[in-house]
Amino acid sequence: QVQLVESGGGVVQPGRSLRLSCAASGFPFSRYAMHWVRQAPGKGLEWVALISYHGSDKYYPDSVKGRLTISRDNSKNTLYLQMNSLRVEDTAIYYCAKVGGATYHHGLDVWGQGTTVTVSS
Amino acid sequence: DIQMTQSPSTLSASVGDRVTITCRASQSIDYWLAWYQQKPGKAPKLLISKASTLETGVPSRFSGSGSGTEFTLTISSLQPDDFATYYCQQYNSYSEISFGGGTKVEIK
Numbered sequence: 499q500v501q502l503v504e505s506g507g508g509v510v511q512p513g514r515s516l517r518l519s520c521a522a523s524g525f526p527f528s529r530y531a532m533h534w535v536r537q538a539p540g541k542g543l544e545w546v547a548l549i550s551y552h553g554s555d556k557y558y559p560d561s562v563k564g565r566l567t568i569s570r571d572n573s574k575n576t577l578y579l580q581m582n583s584l585r586v587e588d589t590a591i592y593y594c595a596k597v598g599g600a601t602y603h604h605g606l607d608v609w610g611q612g613t614t615v616t617v618s619s
Numbered sequence: 620d621i622q623m624t625q626s627p628s629t630l631s632a633s634v635g636d637r638v639t640i641t642c643r644a645s646q647s648i649d650y651w652l653a654w655y656q657q658k659p660g661k662a663p664k665l666l667i668s669k670a671s672t673l674e675t676g677v678p679s680r681f682s683g684s685g686s687g688t689e690f691t692l693t694i695s696s697l698q699p700d701d702f703a704t705y706y707c708q709q710y711n712s713y714s715e716i717s718f719g720g721g722t723k724v725e726i727k
Contacts, residue, residue: 533716535663543655543663543706545716557714559620593662598674602713605653605668612662 500524500608502594507613510584520577520594520610528552528572531597533606534579536590536615546592547579548602562588584617591615621645621709625719631727638694640722642685642707650686651711657721658703666705667692694724702726 506518520532534546547568548557556568567580577594591612598607622645632638642652650670655663665674667683670690680695694701707719 535718542721543657543708543718545708545718548713548716557716559715598665598668603651603710605655605665605674605708605710606663607665607668607674609662609664 500596502596502608502610504592504594504610504613507592507615509616509618511619512584512586512617514584516581516584516615518579518581518592518594518613518615520579522575522577522596525596525608527570527575529600531602532568532570532577533595533597534566534568534577535593535595535606535609536588537593537612538587538590541590544590549577550602581615584615586617589615589617620715621648621712621717623707623709623717623719625705625707625722627722628720629723629725631725632697633727634697634699636697636727638697638701638724640692640705640707640724642690642692642719644688644690644709644711647687648709648711651709652683652685652690653708653710654681654683654692655706655708656701656703657706663706697724 503521549568569578593612594610595606596608598604624643652670654667657663671683704723
């Protein structure tokens with residue numbers, strides 16, 4: 499079945515780095531744009547990054563630009579989020595999600611279960 | 620940046636009630652709006668895309684409407700499984716995607 503499985507979360511000190519992974523299965527991963535979305539404890543959803551199906555185009559909100567980098571390896575059906583210079587406010591559950599169509603103009607129709615990142619000294 | 624404002628933030632209702640949630644965009648997003656349902660400890664689930672297109676498998680008691688800056692999600696007859704938090708999301712500009720703050724639907 500269509501599935502996304504995140505991994506790589508954990509507890510990290512402020513200023514350190516972490517790389518999240520999202521393994522995709524059950525659909526042609528290389529044909530779809532992908533997102534990372536996060537949710538701080540008890541808070542709403544916040545978009546973090548978008549990558550095109552081929553990986554050449556990447557988009558970020560100002561809140562993470564320059565610190566978080568999205569990438570993908572279509573040969574491994576895997577999405578990544580490299581997180582550098584982590585801050586306490588980056589503490590959240592991080593979800594990967596699949597765009598529901600062939601272009602960016604679709605809702606996110608498949609989500610992973612999330613991986614938790616805690617930034618604390 | 621496009622700001623998405625949902626109202627109310629919390630809604631108390633009973634099984635069988637008709638429920639309406641509103642989402643307003645700070646500028647026109649045409650109909651590039653999605654609605655999600657999220658239950659505690661779970662990932663969000665896509666209910667509606669393109670403002671009014673029901674996703675496969677979503678019960679027909681859910682409906683969406685609107686365009687431009689004002690959108691609504693309606694549950695025609697609230698069921699026990701519908702108590703959850705609902706989010707709108709705009710994807711008009713894919714370089715600045717944004718979510719509403721959420722509406723928690725509670726049991727009255």
